[in-house]
Amino acid sequence: MFSGILANQAPPKQTATATIATLCDRLAHATLLEDRRAAVLGLRSFARDYKESVASGGLRWLIVALDKDRDDVDTVKVVLETLLxxxxxxxxxxxxxxxxxxxxxxxxxxxxxxxxxxxxxxxxTDFYDRLYALRILSAILKNRPERTRECIYTAPLGLERLVATLDDRREIIRNEGVQLLIALTDDHAEIQKLVAYNGAFDGVFNIIDLEGGITGGFLVQDCLRLLTNLLAFNVSNQSYFQEARCDTKLVQLLGNDKTDDMLLEATSKNLLQLLNLCKVFVTFVGSAAEAHQKYLWDCGLTPRVLALAFSPKSTIDVRAEALCTAADLIRGNHALQEKFALMQVDASTLPGFSVPDVPNEGPNRTAFVIEALLNMALLDINIASFNVRMAAVQCIEAYVHNNPETRLHFIDRAVKGFTSGEDETANIFNSLIELDSNSQSDPYKTWFSGAIFQTLIFENREAQDIAMNLTSGDAESGEEVVTAIQNFSSNLLEALQYGLNSRISLAFLMILCVWLNENPEAVNDFLMENSTLESLLALVNHINNEDAVLLQGVCTFLIGIVFEFSTKESPVPRVDLHSRILGRLKKDQYFLKLHKLRQHPAIRDFEEAGNRPHRKGLPEVYFTGDFIKFFKDNYSKNYYHFKERLDGSLSPLPGIISRSLDRDPGDQSGHHGNGEPHMVSEEMLQSVTAQLEIKEDEYSKLQAAHTALEHQLSQEQERFRSFKESSSSTVQKIKEVAAREIATAQDNAQAIQEESEANILAEREAARSEIQEVTLRMDAALRESRAATDKVTKETSVIIAKLQEHSAQLEKELGSLREGNSAQSQQLNAQAQQIDNMKSAILKLESQLNEQLDTAKKTQSRHESERDVERKARDVERKAAEKRLSDLKREMESRLQETARIAEDSAKKAATAEAEILKVKEAAKKEKAEMEMEREGEREKAAIAQAEADDLMLVMADLEENVKKYKARLKKLGEDVTDDEGEGEEEEEEEEEEED
Known part of the structure; x- marks a missing residue:
């Protein structure tokens, strides 16, 4: 009954938005810590599904609570969880x-x-405070990196506290600290310096040691990434890293020979990141990079990296990255390049390696590193080893980089080894001079050989001359002697005619373009075979494979170079060469093929394509970096120059390849072997004369300006001398005035000193007289105090005598009181006897009452069955009424939920468009009227329930009347029923009904 009444009076169900607003208001204005904590707990329950409402209304107060209640661990934890x-x-x-x-x-x-x-x-020190704070900082940094970095950088002890998380004993906090520092130090030099100088290097290496070194999990990789961020492009951190002797720790990580699980994926990734870290020391070009290269070699890092590249335990990716790292660590450093060539490495990973039959011969076979690199690049035919082969070529390029002597020695030994046939190692000319059946299955053998040869002769005329001595065929035996250029040209035409892999053709084209550029002797050697140029011109327009754009473009580029650097001594005259080119290759096609080559992704996106993963099949690598640079540097200049050469319509532009200006195809002025013109035309002489006159005019103007500047300089010098003289006199006057002032000050100081000494003597005399007076006063006071002490002693003796008399009197009174207490104790004994008698009487009364109670219970047991029947009837009626009330309550709750759902739907519809606001309001009014009607119906039902409850009350009144009748009947039957017993039974029945 009462639950139904309360359900009718309950307020309508509150929405989530209103609840969030209430919680935010409570959090803002609550004065008790428990109330604020309860409000935050409520907001946390809504934070996942109602982010916008909680964030807009509660963020400010959450931050305030975080500041106000920072000493309460539970509240701070809940606030941080809500923010996360x-x-x-x-x-x-x-x-x-x-x-x-x-x-x-x-x-x-x-x-x-x-x-x-x-x-x-x-x-x-709380775990959750540190962990959640790090995660929130990471989230803020992720969304607003620049502003967050500045805030952390300017915060007091901000970076120091972040670095301190690396030393936390709890692993998850260390992990979060490393992740946050990685994001924080990315591309911010000042933060990198502060993080490093606050002990980040030691903290990171300690974590790596705890994780098991290079064989650890992903946390080790994150630590190495953090070190890379701190050291990359930061010279000061690199110097501090070396001063702290952290480089020895890098060597220890690379020299960990207990790694039998080197093939595991996690270990391989850690090694790749570690090798990338080693390369950051030599990113810069110049003396700093050379110093770092020498330092890393001396500490044993470079030899260890090279050993890792040839270790049989290393994966293919690790070997490739180790070779690239070793290349960066020696590139351009002559001393290290010489030491590098003398090193020996493990040959067990090289192609064709076989374990020796004799076990005592040694565990491993070794080879010199250059021989091993050539073997790896040219003899390994496995497609999966492409990255290792490419890295080996890069390592050879680093070995000869910026070292002409090494280049000449390398190519001279290769030429002699191929000519004699006694070279036991892999030779680059084996696949370049003779195309075998394996060239089609492994086109990169020829391509890598061409890449190495191109590196040796690139912009090195002496190396090109040595290569010119390479010939094939024995003249004494009647065989035709064929030069290397003619061999390469023949192989190029063969590869184009028989449709061999385009990489083979491109290898020969790159070599010829680099070799013939600015080398008229090489051009003449190329034109010695008249059919070579004709075949090349015939094939340019008839190449129809998937790489046709590349092949046609590079062939066109080669034809342009041949025409540009041909001379009057060339086997094909320039006029005939010009007519042949235009006869087979029209000028529009010529420029179009060059333009398509420049726009091809292999040229245009060369840097990005090198970082892409390779698809199935052969990698999409067609050119070397040197050739790409060579082509791009000459493309635009050659474009206009070649166009002017062919049709004479445009003015020539000066370029690297073009050496003469305003020269038509009929001009017979050519180039010497060094590429410089040996004849000067009349037009060029006039141009130079005009330029000389201009320079003379400029020189006269500069000379006049120089004279004016000298005159101005003399005037300034005169002014300076006059100023110096005036300033010297002024300084002398200032010195004299200062001397007089100093003398006056000294006199004043002496007078003040004499006066102060006299004052001190007078003060001393006054102090002596005062001390004498004080001494006399102290003696008089001492005499007075002694007299007062004697007087007090006499008075004290008198008082003690009086107190003794008073204590004797008190003892007499105490004796009399003791006699009175004995009489009172007798009276108390008598009273105790009376109390015992009363207790016995009470026991008798209790026994009588128990007997009456037993008789009442017997009487009650006789009529128990009748009361049980009546009680069961009342229970059945009460349960039926409760069931009706519960049904009414459920029906009311369902209708309230239905009305709440309708109200939410109407609110959403109201927010969609302003044009439907009026309609929605009308619908809301109608729904409200319906709700009121439903509420009236529910009130009527509640009235019915109230009426039923009144009926139950009437039934209870009838039962009370029946009880009174039963009492009267018992009295008539002769049973003793007291009024108290009846009232007790009535009270028990009322309590049972209330509990029901």
Whole structure:
């Protein structure tokens, strides 16, 4: 009955938005810590599903609570959990930023105090405070990196506290600290310096040791990434790293020979990151890089990297990266290049290696590193080893980089080894001079050989001359002697005619372009075979494979170079060469093929394509970096120059390849072997004369300006001398005035000193007289105090005698009181006897009452069955009434839920468009009227329930009347029923009914 009444009077169900607003208001104005904590707990329950409402209404007060209640661990934990839920992105794998997270990051970074508050939490020892603070800082940094970096950088002890998390004993906090520092130090030099100088290097290496070194998990990889961020492009950190002797720790990581699980994926990734870290020391070009190269070699890092590259335990990716790292560590350093060539490495990973039959011969076979690199690049035919082969070529390029003597020695030994046939190692000319059946299955053997040869002769005329001595065929035996250029040209035509892999053709084309550039002797050698140029011109327009654009473009580029550097001594005259080119290759086609080559992704996106993963089949690598640079540097200049050469319509532009100006195809002026013109035309002479006159005019103007400047300089010098003389006289006067002032000051000081000494003597005399007076006064006071002491002693003796008399009198009174107490004790004994008698009487009364109670119980047991029947009837009626009330309550709750759902739907519809506001209001009014009608119906039902309850009350009144009748009947039967017993039974029945 009462539950139904309360259900009717309950307020309508509150929405989530209103509840969040109430919780935010309570959090803002609550004065008790428990109330604020309860409000935050409520907001946390809504933070996942109602982020916008909680963030807009509660972020400010959450930050305030975090500051106000920072000493309460439980409250701080709940606040931080709520903030993390607000920052959480539902799509964790999505790279798109969350609008709510962006807004939260803006709110946090607008005030420096907010970031300081989170950083202060890192000083707490509580686990959740430190962990959640790091995660929130990471979320803010992810959404607003620049502003967050500045706030952390300017926060007091901000970076120091972040670095301190690396020393935390709890692993998860160390992990979060490493992740935050990685994001924080990315591309910010000042933060990198502060993080390094606050002990980050030691903290990172300690974590690596705890994780098991290079064989550790992903945390080791993150630590190495952090070190890379701190050292990359930061010379000061690199110097500090060396001063702290951290380089020895790098060597220890690379020299960990207990790694039998080197083939594990985690270990391979850690090694790749470690090798990438080693390369940051030699990123810069110049003396700093050379110093770092020497330092890393001396500490044993470079030899260890090279050993890792040839270790049989290393994976293919690790070997390739180790070779690239070794290349960077020796590139351009002559002393290290010489030491590098003398090193021996493990040959067990080389192609064709076989374990020796004799076990005592040694565990491993070794080879010199250059021989091993050539063997690896040219003899390994496995497609999966492409990265290792490419890295071996890069290592050879680094070995000869910026070292002409090494280049000449390398190519001379290769030429002699091929000519004699006694070279036991892999030779680059084996696949370049003679195309075998393996060239089609392994086109990169020829391509890598061409890449190495191109590196040796690139912009090195002496190396090109040595290669010119390479010939095939024995003239004494009647065989035709064929030069290397003619051999390469023949192989090129063969590869184009028979449709061999395009990489083979491109290898020969790159070599010929680099070799013939600015080398008329090489051009003449190329034109010695008249059919070579004709075949090349015939094939340019008939190449129809998937790499036709590349082949046609590079062939066209080669034809342009041949025409540009041909001379009057060339086997094909320039006029005939010009007509042949235009006869087979029209000028529009010529320029179009060059333009398509420049726009091809293999040329245009060469840097990006080198970092892409290779697809199935052969890698999409067609050119070397040197050739790409060579082509791009000459493309635009050659374009206009060649166009002017062919049709004479445009003015020539000066370029690297073009050596003569305003020269038509009929001009017979050519080039010497060094590429310089040996004849000067009349037009060129006039041009030079005009330029000389211009230079003379400029020189006269400069000379006049020089004279004017000398005159001005003399005037300034005169002014300076006059100023110097005037200033010297002024200084002399100042010195004299200063001397007089100093003398006056000394006299004054002496007078003041004499006066102060006289004052001190007078003060001493006065002090002596005062001390004498004080001494006399003290003696008089001492005599007076002694007289007063004697007087007090006499008075004290008198008082003691009086007290003794008073104590004797008190003892007499105490004796009389003891006699009175004995009489009172007798009276108390008599009273105790009376109390015992009363207790016995009470026991008798209790026994009589128990007997009467037993008789009442017997009487009650006789009529128990009748009362049980009546009670069961009342229970059945009560349960039926409760069932009706519960049904009414459920029906009312369902209708209230239905009305709440309708109200929410109407609110959503109202927010869609302003044009439907009136309709929605009308619908809301109608629904409200219906709700009122339903409430009236529910009130009527409640009235019915009230009427039923009144009927139950009437039934209870009838039962009470029946009880009174039963009492009267018992009295008539002769049973003793007291009024108290009846009242007790009535009270028990009333209590049972209330409990029901």
């Amino acid at each position: 839920l607000l920052f959480a992105n539902e799509h964790q794998n999505s790279d798109s930023p969350d609008d709510i997270a962006l807004w939260l990051a803006d709110e946090f970074t607008q005030k420096q105090a907010n970031i300081n508050l989170l950083i202060d939490l890192l000083d707490q």
